[in-house]
Amino acid sequence: MPHSDARGAREFVDPEPQGAPFDWGLPGPGPDEAFLGELTGRRVLDLGCGTARRAARLVRAHGAVVDAVDPAADAIGHARAGHGSLPGLRLFHRALDAHLRTAEPYDTIYSAGGVPAGDLRRLLPSLATALVPGGTLCLSVPAGDPTPARPTVPPSAHPKTPAPDAWDTLLAEHGLRVEETVTVRASGPAGRNGYRLVRARRPLRVRARPRGGRPPAAHAAIGVGAIVHGPRGLLLGRHRRGTWELPGGTVEPGESLRDTVVRELREETGLRAAPSGVRLLGTLVDEAGGIVRMTVGAVVTRWEGEPADQPDESVGDWRWYSLDRLPPSLFECSAQSLTAWRPDLPIDHAPAHFTPYSP
Structure with a gap:
């Protein structure tokens, strides 16, 4: 006031x-x-x-x-x-x-x-x-x-x-x-x-950019991006290399995609969710440095806790953003997941082929 x-x-x-x-x-x-x-x-x-x-x-x-x-x-x-x-x-x-x-x-x-x-x-x-x-x-x-x-x-x-x-x-x-x-x-x-x-x-328009100039490691070519959106806005964190991104990361051997979303959300933000509260959107395929990169976008429909920086994680400074005030410099994979979820968002990013999953 x-x-x-x-x-x-x-x-x-x-x-x-x-x-x-x-x-x-x-x-x-x-x-x-x-x-x-x-x-x-x-x-x-x-x-x-x-x-x-x-x-x-x-x-x-x-x-x-x-x-x-x-x-x-x-x-x-x-x-x-x-x-x-x-x-x-x-x-x-x-x-x-x-x-x-x-x-x-x-x-x-x-x-x-x-x-x-x-x-x-x-x-x-x-x-x-x-x-x-x-x-x-x-x-x-x-x-x-x-x-x-x-x-x-x-x-x-x-x-x-x-x-x-x-x-x-x-x-x-x-x-x-x-x-x-x-x-x-x-x-x-x-x-x-x-x-x-x-x-x-x-x-x-919001413009996506790569996190760095090097291609992803070959074993890390498939990952998930978790869209956590509620009354306070969309949850995004800042990577130490400068991009803003969704919670997410690499799928580990033996994990289901929903389990990966739940684990990465907890490890990076401290938020707790169950696999039943995760809705998978589909697979995005592009390439980085000659390596095929696959990202699975997911919407977290239920969670508990407050987001907070976690020890030894490369992403922090977690903030809630309204969809009409998204920060510039979104990480490419996060930008691709967001436009797969909401094609109307004003985000420019490298092209990716999106294969939606059935409801």
Whole structure:
């Protein structure tokens, strides 16, 4: 809910004049709000808004409809004092991740120095799905600070000096297409490095990608993908190599397909199911690196427990996603199983031959 801080309203008057230029909250001059793209009539989110002076400018000067969110009560109290009566501006005192997961998707999301770079990295999965398809994300981040919070390769493999395009890589791993980056040099005292301004866009359709460049091991060419869907959404986890995927894995010798679904679901998520609560959809056949790959999609109709990361598993960070806000970078096999289940889902993936099983 919009938050008001009466104490902050009494103590604070925003000294920023209404015509003050737009800035990105870090040392050094940069482009103005034109970097955000078209704003008139667009739903915009200011993440880590502080006193909300930038958000108020976008409402007044461009006719945007802006939600301004900050987890600090004092900041929202100051924002309410300065701009609380402005039509078209809503102020929220909320945890950022909670807001991103529950709010209606936005046309544009930006963070102008109000969120630490480490927190932005942590929020990337939620940022990707909080944008409408085709929506724009703009971030200002300190120069030289793009190292992932959760590396997708062993930490020893990271160079001591991060590559200059590492933020581009991070955004691409979450399915966002980088359109432009601007490096802003800091002025003033020595030792200030300035910042990088990155603009990325969410594709109109979710696109699947391989987990890695190597083909699957020959003995692991048949596996299952478990579709767990209920009132809270679809369950997906993030592989350490960056793809989002269904619970699932390799069929072991002597196992039935339903038994494999039950075992993999328990091993990866902690959820408990019985073979009688598993409905097999059919077999998907494609190839990877010259090896024929078979995936059996399955719907889990009954389960118990709460999903949680499990020790020594390569997939974790389990989350529930609504079907109209699926994360980009779905693993190919998971994407294929999902479109076998629901052909209407907007997912692009490598072709696979699907043989449905009889009901």
